[in-house]
Amino acid sequence: MTEDIKTKIKNYQTATFDSHFPNQKQTRNCWQNYLDFHHCEKAMTAKGGDVSVCKCYWHVYKSLCPTSWVLAWDDRRAEGTFPGRCKLAPPHLSSVLHPSSRKVGKGGPGYIPP
Template sequence: MEEDIKTKIKNYKTAPFDSPFPNQKQSRNCWQNYLDFHLCKKAVTTKEGDVSVCECYWRVCKSLCPMSWVTAWDQRRAEGMFPGKV
């Protein structure tokens, strides 16, 4: 199972179809994947697991989000002023 996930991540090209965001601008999908990546990373780190399972969220985020947004969100998280629940 784990090798199957790693193979999918390695062959990943762009964001796959996401049914909650079928006909919308992808900015909400971008935001959700950014949050999911950090929530997954936090949960896996707490359980002392392998953080690479969260990489799929990061790849979708990187594919959909302008990097200026990600940089700004990272700065706000570091300052403790991030509006999302991470």
């Protein structure tokens, strides 16, 4: 048992820095990663893809979110009263899920047409 705990402590990882959430308060980061995980999981399941690509969101929300929040959100999702949207894939996964929607040529973030 002691070795098991030591192994868990040695391999424990917290969430990495996310520039979208630079402040100390990580509530929004927790919420967003919880939503992103369920968006990703739902989209990958619908496409018949590998759900393991969603694991990064799972690790972040498991690291940042209090267990009581996650349990309450899971209960509300099961009841159909969850306030968040879990219908679409996160925007940064859209090119993985829908390769035909990739933009070719000029454009992208910060591009201003002449």
